[in-house]
Amino acid sequence: MKIIGISGSPRARGNTEILVHEALKAASEMDAETEFISLVGKNIKPCNGCGTCYTEKSKGICAIKDDDLPGIYEVMRQSDGIIIGSPVYFLSVTAQLKALFDRSVILRYAKGMPADRPGVSGGPEFLLKNKVGGAIAVGGGRDGGQLFTINSILQWMLTQSMIVVGNNFAMGGSAMAGMKGDVVKDEIGMAMAKHVGLRVAEVAGKI
Template sequence: MKAVAINGSPRKNGNTRLLLETVLAPLAEKGWETEIVQLGGKTIQGCRACFKCWEKQDKRCVFGDKDVFNEVFGKALSADALILGSPTYFADVSAEMKAFIDRAGFVSMANGCILAGKVGAAVVAVRRGGATHVFDTMNHLFFISQMVVPGSTYWNMGYGLEPGKVAGDEEALRNMRHLGRAIDWLGSAMGNSAAPYPVFAGGEG
């Protein structure tokens, strides 16, 4: 199985990436193919509401050759699990992540909800406040796209400002590791209803 994590932070090796790597680690241990795609800091325009994706129905955005959207969306389509990560910018996702969400949701719906049935998870890096709204913004894409969203031990957010600071948020790292195990369980359970759910126990790493 394959998990693709999309990093919406312009900081390629900042706190958002650290959280995403922590989620992916348990999946890699279970044999999943994992990949982090850098979106933040790259050119991606917002949706123009031109409805060409509804006319063409080719699983692409007509403007995708002008930026990175089609490349990144293609990787999302190849995955069994899609993990979106964003820093908190004025209590919402980064501009690049918002552009991706708007276009990915529209192209998916235009092509018969092609994201449906995939596992979706959102991860947020934050200095202090606003992370819950960022978390909601990314989850909205999953729910309207008929994706399956696993729970974890808390909202999937980690606290820290400077790059690497989130490594000191032990609760966040425990949550991310559990989220990875929950994604693995969910992916396995889709083909095996007897798979035991990884219930969190206090103090578990």
């Protein structure tokens, strides 16, 4: 079983990275092989709406080929569970993570148009289908939009036909920290992140 953790923060060694590592550590203690992916410094272009992914012409490959997203999607495809963490940026995920979400349309259309589900946009087999997903968010404010951000991540996962889990606390890992590295002082936030890792590994293991 392979569980990957993606940190959507553009800040290296920041709070999101710490939380995602905490979740992965817990997953590895449940015998999962883990891999950490940081979006720091990655070349991630936004979706340009060309629509190639909606056609057979795409052959499962996004028309934007010259950045880091295709490689990240490949690692996601090889995984059994995906943990995504983001700092709260204006009550939602970072622009880098949103671009990853938007361009992941290709993971829904990769095998062509559906024949059996009229009116449903997406190919017959979504490539992230049945992977287990969990979400983590950290904001500088106590009620700074962590839940909205967790919701955005979980809703993206549902749209990919993934199986979403909470974390034995609530809907996901919610932490509060503003300055770089301060999240280690948020005992509850750290525990919530750990339990995202435990839940994702538990359910992925059962599957």
